[in-house]
Amino acid sequence: MRKISWLAIFCFSLFVLFTPGWAAEAQEEEVCVTCHEMFKGDMPNLYHPVELWRQSSHKVQGVTCTGCHGGNPKDEAESMSTPDFIGKPSASTIPFMCGKCHTDIREEYLSGVHSFTSGSRRPTCITCHNSHNIQPPILENIIEHQCVSCHKAEEITYFQSFILSVNQDAEKGNEELKMLHHHWVDISIYQKILNAWKNSTRVKLIHLSELDKVKSETEKISASLKEIHQKYEIILRNEALKKKTGKFTIAFLLLSAVALHFYYREVEKSRKR
């Protein structure tokens, strides 16, 4: 009996220990998600956002409904009555809704030509990143058929391929940097520029949405990439020369050793004679 009670305490401890994580998650979902899930059959437009959110990068990052829409996820009755709750945002409020977290991008957007476009043609964050199935900022998010209403198709392709080519050059530059690092070159300045490109500059440029601005902004990274490549080429040439010198040196030393070996044998023979 005593054994059983100890076992029960042990099981309960484990339960307590591992409960908070999923309990909190369930609570977060309970109010928004559980309610919206009830509309699955009758009102699919109210259920659909839940399904889309589950495939989004926000779900992966742990950003839940309240992160964007506000509200109180713990109280079913008052869940949509808090002052910060926004049910369906208007096109003009979307940049501020997303911009609560993505502050840099909000500034880029607001200073760019897209924010000044009027009416239904005005692209907002969700035009490229979707509304609930939020996807990470990759170049493929640019949806050509939505851009062609204002831009020429070839302009869009050129913009995409331009950023993509700088992107590819930056990836290549990163590989070249690794090689330079192994040859004692001080890469700290280049690394900072490339890291900034990877983490923020690239994303900012996409949101600038004007090719001329993008081109002038990419000049800095292009100049650095050119410098990296020049240094890489020099190292490559030196490496090839080093390998040749190494082969020659080792061959010379080994052949000298063999020659000395046979010479010593001859000396030995003559001594014995």
Added chain:
Amino acid sequence: MKISLRHKLFHWFDERVGWGEIAKKHLHGYLLPENINAWYSMGSILLALFGLQVLTGVLLMIYYRPTTEDAFSSIRSIMTEVPYGWLIRSIHAAGANVMIFILFLHMLSTLFMGSYKKPRELNWVTGCVLFAFTLGLALSGYLLPWSQLSYWATTVATNTVTTIPRWGDTLLLWVRGSAQVSQATLGRFFALHVAVLPLLVILFILLHLFFVRSTGISTPPTLATQPRKIIPFYPDYLLEDLKMIYLALALVAFLVFFYPGFVFPEDSLIPADPFSTPEHIKPEWYFLANYQLLRLIPNKILGILVQVVAGLFIVLLPFIDRSPERHPLRRPAFTLLSILALLGYIGLIYAGLKE
């Protein structure tokens, strides 16, 4: 008959220095046993490699700056800007590794051929001291580039003295010059590496050679009759020595040109940062067995004690193993135990490398 200027000069000096007699005694007249083999060239290889280390070390000193602010950048400049700086530094680093490897082989051949026995006890003891000094040179040289590897390897290595009861902390302060590895440590290690230890090594090389000449070089143990001493050191055996030196230099060249990552691992390319401990700090291969042993034995003091006792046993071996028999096959118990100890040592290094 006309005598050339060269001969005149030679005779002028010979009358005053007597080097004809010295050359006769130590070069042509110095006879070696007929069954001498390549293992007997290890000493000459080590002498040549030490010379190479001194030469490359002096050249590195021209550009190296021993301060915590400048050390790493001066090393970077040697590797990238100074003409042939990369070659000189790579030879210095690879040469140190090959030197320690050959030193191991030299000691092992002496051990298995029983050359440490009477009357060569002092040759063995001075050899052991030289081995310790060489490891000291390697350890002190390791800090000088002031890289992440240098900094943290020295932190770990110097920390081991804290295991000594009562005086551990005082000793640590004395070794480092401050609580942490710092400029005071770098200054100490620089002085040790470029002045104190090389001078001690030269002194002990001279002592070692003196003992080798006074007792005569040991004869390889043979099951047959005693070999005759018929091979003159110069020019005959010097050819064999040169052959072995060339092979050792080929090994150095291989590491320099084709395997630089062996002497300059990833952490050695990053400047020292006392606030960022690298994930995997491992000592060089020649300290790996000691490091692994310390990890295997949970009690730190016991781990150090085992190594001190093992080291003392090796140094005092000629006074413990007093039997005159030298042939490894005629002393099977000793040979077997030595092989097992060697395999254990290699196993510890291998385990350390695999981790």
